[in-house]
Amino acid sequence: MACGFSRLTALLALCSISGSLAQLSGSVGPTSSLSSKQGTICNVLNYGGSVGSSDIGPAIGKAFSDCVTKATNGATLYVPPGNYNMQTWQTLNHGTKWAFQLDGVITRTSTTGGNMIVIQNANDFEFFSSTGKGAIQGNGYQCRNAGPRLIRVVTSNNWSLHDIIMVDSPEFHLVIQDGSNGEVYNTVIRGGNLGGSDGIDVWGTNYWIHDIEVTNRDECVTVKSPANHIQVEQIWCNQSGGSAIGSLGANTTIQNVLYRNVYTNGGNQIFMIKSNGGSGTVQNVNLENFIARNTAYGLDIDQYWSSQSTAPGNGVQLKDITFSNWDGFITDGARRAPIQVLCADGAPCTDININNVNLWAANNQATNKCRSAYGTGACLKSGSGGSYSQVTKTISKPPAFTTPATMSGDLSDGFPTNSPIPIPTIPPSFFPGTQPLKALAGK
Ligand SMILES: *[C@@H]1O[C@H](CO)[C@@H](O)[C@H](O)[C@H]1NC(C)=O
Ligand SMILES: *[C@@H]1O[C@H](CO)[C@@H](O)[C@H](O)[C@H]1NC(C)=O
Ligand SMILES: *[C@@H]1O[C@H](CO)[C@@H](O)[C@H](O)[C@H]1NC(C)=O
DSSP, X not given: OOGGGOSOHHHHHHHHHOGGGTTOSSOOSOSSOSGGGOSSEEEGGGTTOOXXXXXXXXXXXXXXXXXXXXXXXXXXXXXXXXXXXXXXXXXXXXXXXXXXXXXXXXXXXXXXXXXXXXXXXXXXXXXXXXXXXXXXXXXXXXXXXXXXXXXXXXXXXXXXXXXOEEEOOSSOSEEEEEEEEEXXXXXXXXXXXXXXXXXXXXXXXXXXXXXXXXXXXXXXXXXXXXXEEEXXXXXXXXXXXXXXXXXXXXXXXXXXXXXXXXEEESSSOSEEEEEBBOOEEEEEEEEEEEEEEEESSOEEEETXXXXXXXXXXXXXXXXXXXXXXXXXXXSOTTTSOSEEEEOXXXXXXXXXXXXXXXXXXXXXXXXXXXXXXXXXXXXXXSXXXXXXXXXXXXXXXXXXXXXXXXXXXXXXXXXXXXXOOOOOXXXXXXXXXXXOSSOOTTO
């Protein structure tokens, strides 16, 4: 939903100040400044850590428990530049008014499962690199889908994570679980070219995720249930699985989601809403200004998604979902539909609007597919009603289709799964023709 059409008076007030808050319910990020957290610096080198250490984990834990949580007026846990190995995972629980400044490079060396760093129940928190060079190297090629995730932020409020690089997690890279008022930006994630390498998975309330580049073969930036007020923008899914909402199961509650300015080069889909059975609702979702090249699937609503086992329920109800201003092409329009809206027969979709979506196929032939779906555009039936079986509509090249822009640094293939992935630098832009919404660190 565009700013001007918001039903919420408060949101209208915010919109008039800045168009950037279109789908947020209020401010995001730490409530106090970084400088107010720098009176106490908790340097891991003073808590048993050393550059080149074989396990920086205990020093991180000690700097947190003996310094950050004891500081009375804000503190910064500091990992200075240098290389560190890590083999014991740390849960940093209940910090308030604090920052984690990662300017070094931490490399995973143990295959223990779980998460290398968990930030839990934090309030007024900032996780960042001051140089834009702080990184976690997961070396996932050594233990594919059999090791830890990199970073998990759990039930935390008023926080941000920015200018951090995450590379080759054995499993997911960044998981945001519940909590509220978070902001993630200026971040690069590079995973292996296979499933289970999720970039960012988010659920919770009032999150702004922007200026992110993800390379992998699974979720790029994906919203899961329950979620409310999620805004995702200036995203570069660079040979990634693509962004999505899902997978969705029983009692789904997702609403007020905006994705805009999403560039997808290669990968599985331009955008997917995926479920199989399930119940509950996804509503008021806007997906606008997408550019895509050479994806396998295009605009893809699939409520019969075969990679998910069937969840209890007649289907998740999708309603008030608008796709607008898309330009792009899939690789093979004979095998897959640029646009498919396959809704649950037990819960037909309503008010799906596909406006100015100009998708085509590299092999110059395409058929769109609709099932139990109502709204406007593509092969949707108008109005509302019961289930109907799949209809197909052969299309010709949309007259408004233009060859999508490219980004400098696009790869033609994903990264290998069986050899190290180098740590990249954070790119100057995440969507063709735009600057990051916040200045990059160290620039
Ligand atoms: C988050 O910050 C807001 C002020 O911006 C405050 O009202 C709220 O209580 C904070 N959340 C928590 C859990 O402290
Ligand atoms: C969904 O909600 C129903 C009713 O509250 C509950 O019985 C069921 O356990 C829930 N299922 C899940 C997967 O949360
Ligand atoms: C994606 O973007 C980066 C720039 O950050 C570029 O160097 C790289 O070649 C691109 N492709 C992948 C797969 O990262």
